[in-house]
Amino acid sequence: MPGTSIDGVCHLCGLAAALVLLLGGRVAASQSRLWQAKAANCTLSPCYNAENLCGRFVEPCKLAGDPLEPSLIWVSAIVELDYDGRVFRRVERGASDLKGCERGDFWLEIVYKGSWRLHGGSPYNVGLSLATVGISSMSLTVLHDEICRLEGNGRRYCVGTLSLLRLACPCNGFEWENNVQRKRDDIKTLCLPRAQCRLLNNVYFRDRHYFSYRATAEEVCLSLPWASTDYGWASPRDEGCSMKDTPRTCLGGALQTSGAVAAAKPGLTLGLLLLAPVMASMSDVASTSGLRGRREAR
Numbered sequence: 001m002p003g004t005s006i007d008g009v010c011h012l013c014g015l016a017a018a019l020v021l022l023l024g025g026r027v028a029a030s031q032s033r034l035w036q037a038k039a040a041n042c043t044l045s046p047c048y049n050a051e052n053l054c055g056r057f058v059e060p061c062k063l064a065g066d067p068l069e070p071s072l073i074w075v076s077a078i079v080e081l082d083y084d085g086r087v088f089r090r091v092e093r094g095a096s097d098l099k100g101c102e103r104g105d106f107w108l109e110i111v112y113k114g115s116w117r118l119h120g121g122s123p124y125n126v127g128l129s130l131a132t133v134g135i136s137s138m139s140l141t142v143l144h145d146e147i148c149r150l151e152g153n154g155r156r157y158c159v160g161t162l163s164l165l166r167l168a169c170p171c172n173g174f175e176w177e178n179n180v181q182r183k184r185d186d187i188k189t190l191c192l193p194r195a196q197c198r199l200l201n202n203v204y205f206r207d208r209h210y211f212s213y214r215a216t217a218e219e220v221c222l223s224l225p226w227a228s229t230d231y232g233w234a235s236p237r238d239e240g241c242s243m244k245d246t247p248r249t250c251l252g253g254a255l256q257t258s259g260a261v262a263a264a265k266p267g268l269t270l271g272l273l274l275l276a277p278v279m280a281s282m283s284d285v286a287s288t289s290g291l292r293g294r295r296e297a298r
Contacts, residue, residue: 032241034214034221039127043120049129050118051251052215055244056080061101064094064110064168064199071168071198073108074101079242081116081220083250088114088133090204096147096164107144107161110187112204113137124234128212132232133225135204140169140187140197145180169197203227212236217247217255 040047059077075092082089094108095101112135119130142165148158162176169176171191184190191197194205203209203225210232212223223236231237247255 032219032221034128034212034223034236034238034240035125036127036214039214041121041126042129043123047121047127047129047214048216049121049214052217052249053116053118053131053213053220054081054083054250055215055220055246055248057220057242057244059242061095061098064092064201066198066202072164073168073199074098075108075110076101076106083253086115086117088112088116088135094199096159096161100147103149105147105149107142107147108165108199109141109143110199111137111139111141112201122212122233125212125236128214128223128236130210130212130233132208132210134208135206137185138188138200138204139183139185140199141183142176142180145177168199171196217244217249219243 042049057079059079061074061076063071064073064075065071073094074097075094078089078091078093080087080089090112092110092112093101093106094110095103095105096107100106114133114135114137116131116133119132122128122130142161145162146158146160148156151157162180165176169191171187174190187197187200188205191200194200194202206227209225209227210229211225212233214221219241221241222239223232224239226232226237249255
């Protein structure tokens, strides 16, 4: 679905299919997109994006690494955006193939940690707000050197994992055999240059990345993270929407309601904000609105 920018330029969505997420054993699907029809200009009108950005969600299985240079390992990512300390955490769990990823046969874990920061409503695209993430650490852990499962005939079938890891992450001849179940916090320096480990995403490998977003208490819609504002903010690529495991707002936390739809209503979110004594630390002043002192209730 195309999105309309503030200057009237149309942007085509990068992905057309709905995301299907595995969350705590249940399947949660979101057919929403980053772009919304008849969206408001978030530098002028309340969009309630920032108040709803916090939460935890799971991305569907996809090939690890960069889209233009993927590895042969499939990963599903758990993403957390916490209000306390503005903590960002992304855990990618890897499997040998798509079916193994969907079954949960994970033998690899990559963790990116950092902090997120709000940058007000987007002056480039209506309905969206802007944010950055600074990555402070990353780690890689080989959980198992082989993955086994029972076949339909009752036989146990095992597949080694280290040969696939060596292909994706030669890391200058590093011996992965001696590092099974050992967390490598030095993976960034161990595998320099980054081409030595295609599992590591080129954007998250950098210290900072930019993205555009919109959010409700129920779901988060993000653009493809980018190392510059060109495609992170000005011309964002649609990465689709993900359902949160629990309806949540940044100030109100997890919402205990009888229905998720009621939890996502802006009126409820606004009510929580009016009651929150720390509101001043939450909202940003839209830099392009010309109304200094007025908060952007995104």
